[in-house]
Amino acid sequence: MVEAFQSIPASPEGFRSGFVGFVGRPNVGKSTLMNRLVGQKVAITSPVPQTTRNRLQGILTTDQVQYIFVDTPGIHKPHHELGKVLVRNARTAIESVDLVLFMVDGSVRAGGGDRFVAELLLRSEARVLLGLNKLDQQPPDLAEAIDQSYRELAGEKDWPLVKFSALDGSGCEALAEAMYARLEPGPYYYPPDLVTDQPERFIMGELIREQILLLTREEVPHSVRSPLSGWTRRRRSPAFWPQSMWNARPKKAS
Numbered sequence: 001m002v003e004a005f006q007s008i009p010a011s012p013e014g015f016r017s018g019f020v021g022f023v024g025r026p027n028v029g030k031s032t033l034m035n036r037l038v039g040q041k042v043a044i045t046s047p048v049p050q051t052t053r054n055r056l057q058g059i060l061t062t063d064q065v066q067y068i069f070v071d072t073p074g075i076h077k078p079h080h081e082l083g084k085v086l087v088r089n090a091r092t093a094i095e096s097v098d099l100v101l102f103m104v105d106g107s108v109r110a111g112g113g114d115r116f117v118a119e120l121l122l123r124s125e126a127r128v129l130l131g132l133n134k135l136d137q138q139p140p141d142l143a144e145a146i147d148q149s150y151r152e153l154a155g156e157k158d159w160p161l162v163k164f165s166a167l168d169g170s171g172c173e174a175l176a177e178a179m180y181a182r183l184e185p186g187p188y189y190y191p192p193d194l195v196t197d198q199p200e201r202f203i204m205g206e207l208i209r210e211q212i213l214l215l216t217r218e219e220v221p222h223s224v225r226s227p228l229s230g231w232t233r234r235r236r237s238p239a240f241w242p243q244s245m246w247n248a249r250p251k252k253a254s
Ligand SMILES: Nc1nc2c(ncn2[C@@H]2O[C@H](COP(=O)(O)OP(=O)(O)O)[C@@H](O)[C@H]2O)c(=O)[nH]1
Pocket: 025, 026, 027, 028, 029, 030, 031, 032, 033, 044, 045, 046, 047, 049, 050, 051, 052, 074, 133, 134, 135, 136, 137, 164, 165, 166, 167, 168
C-alpha cells in the first residue's frame, strides 16, 4: 500500500480531478452508482436502508480525469445515536468535497427525506448536481411531475438535473460528463489503477456484512461488523475464507 502511494505519477496537462460526494436519503442507490462508475463492487448495497456506515471512496481514473467518489451514509432525520453519527458524517462529507451529487429516487416524487437533505445542502456552499436515479423505474406518464417535485427542492438555486439508472447503466456516461464539466484541473490523488481507498481486508469484511444483512434482516442489528483477523487463499480456488466471525457492538443503554 505504501509503495503504491509512492508511485503516483504526475498528471498530464489539462487533467482534472476532484472529490464527488454522493449525498441523499437512504436507499436511493448511492452505493449501486459507486460500483457502477468504478466498474467493480467496492460498496455494499441492500434493499435495507443504512447499510453504508463508513465513508468509502471509490476511484475512477481515465485519461482526462480522476474522480474520487465519496459514498456517504444516507442522510435522514436522526432518531437514535447511530443515526446522529451518520448525519454528522454526511455533513462533513458535504463540506469537504468539490462537488455534491444529490441523489434522489426518480421512480417516486420527492418526499420529506429528500427535503431534509436539500435543506442541509441549501445551507452549505456546496456545488450541487441533482442526480435522479432509478430512471428504469420512472413511470413515463408521471416523469414530468416527478422531475418537477425534485426541481422544487432547489428553491432559488438552479441545480442541474441529470437522469440515470445506476442499475442498468443508462445515462451514466452523461452523468460522468456532467461531473467532469464541474471539476477543476488537478493532480492524481491516488495511483491511477486504484479503485478504492479502502484495503482489501475492509472490502472483504464489508462483503460478509452485506450477506449477513441480506440473510438475517430483523434479527441482526445494523451495527453488525465483520472485522477480519485474516484469511487464507485456497489453492486452485479464488475463494477466501475468513478466519473470524462477525460481531456486533453491545447496545448502549438508552
Ligand atoms: N430499479 C432500480 N433499482 C436501483 C437502482 N439503483 C439502486 N437500486 C436499488 O435500490 C436499493 C438501494 O440501493 P443502494 O445502492 O444500497 O442505496 P444507498 O442506500 O443509497 O446506498 C438496492 O436494492 C438497489 O438494487 C436503479 O437505478 N434502478
